[in-house]
Amino acid sequence: MTCKITREPIKIEEVYQKVVRREAGAVTTFVGTVRELTHGKKTLYLEYEAYESMALKKMRQIVGEMKEKWPVLEVAIVHRVGRLDITDIAIAIAVSSPHxxxxxxxxxxxxxxxxxxxxxxxxxxxxxxxxxxxxxxxTKEYEKGKPEEGDLFE
Amino acid sequence: MNKIMLFAQLKEEVGKGVIEIEASGKTVGELRKFLEKETPLGNLDGIMIAVNEEFVKDDWIIEEKDDIALIPPVSGG
Structure with missing residues (x-):
């Protein structure tokens, strides 16, 4: 698996290449980009900040959950932090699977x-x-935005 | 001493990313009340607390040298 936090622009091709496998019949890529308008309000730019070590740990946990739920072959999750301009890629996720x-x-x-x-x-x-x-x-932008019961360490 | 990491608006409110507090033996709930009373952080409702990079509940007991982080609602992606 590849889980990464970067300050550099994300290159989709590189993320895609991390998950390519001979056994795969499908690779899906999700690319999250910086949107200009949110509820009619114009964004100039965004700034992302991470608690990096914990973020990486949680990203790896998510990959573990995915592998339990689906027969995925490989997963790559890359999130960018720092200043991002409109249309910049904030996150890219690639998943390969037989189907x-x-x-x-x-x-x-x-x-x-x-x-x-x-x-x-x-x-x-x-x-x-x-x-x-x-x-x-x-106003909370995201309804969830916080861990649920099952995410708490017992 | 315990390191308490601050992020996003909490970091800006306090003006630094880390504060140090002796918290071992306290529960997370007690630490929360202490921080609300004794620091400029104010009300911490809705703020999750992580100990050693895991989200924990208010009854979790903090140990010496545990790394603590205050986690506002996340907005990555």
């Missing part, structure tokens, strides 16, 4: 889990201000 349904489902699962429990935060910068998304002062 496409598993590759699609597992890929989506990976992204939803990242949004739930991997300690990475984004700050939106607008013309008239800035805000850490998911913070207590404003």
């Amino acid at each position: 496409r349904p598993d590759a699609y489902e597992a890929n989506r699962y990976a992204l939803e889990r990242v949004k739930e429990m991997v300690p990475i935060w984004k700050k939106e910068h607008w013309e008239d201000g800035e805000k850490w998304i998911g913070n207590q002062q404003g």
